[in-house]
């Protein structure tokens with residue numbers, strides 16, 4: 001029995017554990033190994049997309065054996081609920097200049113691809129030495145624009161998931177597992 005079922009007050013909204021913390025941990029280690037190998041001899045700037053990538057980024061950078069700096073960007077597009085409006089804008093920009101740097105964009109999940117596509121265009125224009133994408137979860141069924149993904153944790157089905165940084169109306173980010181939200185919870189919220 002998973003921990004959240006018994007003591008989480010929102011437990012009734014959650015359907016099942018899709019990826020438990022042990023599976024996530026194993027995969028994050030593997031991603032860390034690949035990234036460390038690929039960037040050997042170089043210094044990395046890991047850019048987390050707030051707020052969803054916060055926990056993934058924190059775990060990932062601790063698995064890296066290359067020097068790494070951290071920065072964050074915050075974007076808006078999702079309002080309340082589970083559907084993107086399609087419009088993306090930067091709410092908080094980077095603090096560091098990325099020109100000439102090796103930038104790794106770290107994202108929790110790629111859904112339509114609009115967020116990453118938008119950020120990649122903006123970041124490319126700032127002339128980094130290299131620009132790659134690392135995502136924990138990929139939901140390819142809902143893609144509207146293609147996104148080049150260099151490192152992917154898990155490909156998942158088209159379900160709304162929460163936990164490990166991912167939220168539903170700002171809730172559930174703190175769960176250690178990645179859990180499927182019941183469809184009844186967000187049905188009616190979608191556009």
Ligand code: IMP
Nearest residue numbers: 052110111112113114115160161166167
């Ligand atoms: P995209 O622009 O449609 O690719 O959306 C990416 C963003 O949508 C992610 O950073 C998440 O914030 C949000 N998102 C998409 N699918 C989910 C999900 O299943 N759970 C939680 N957030 C999601």
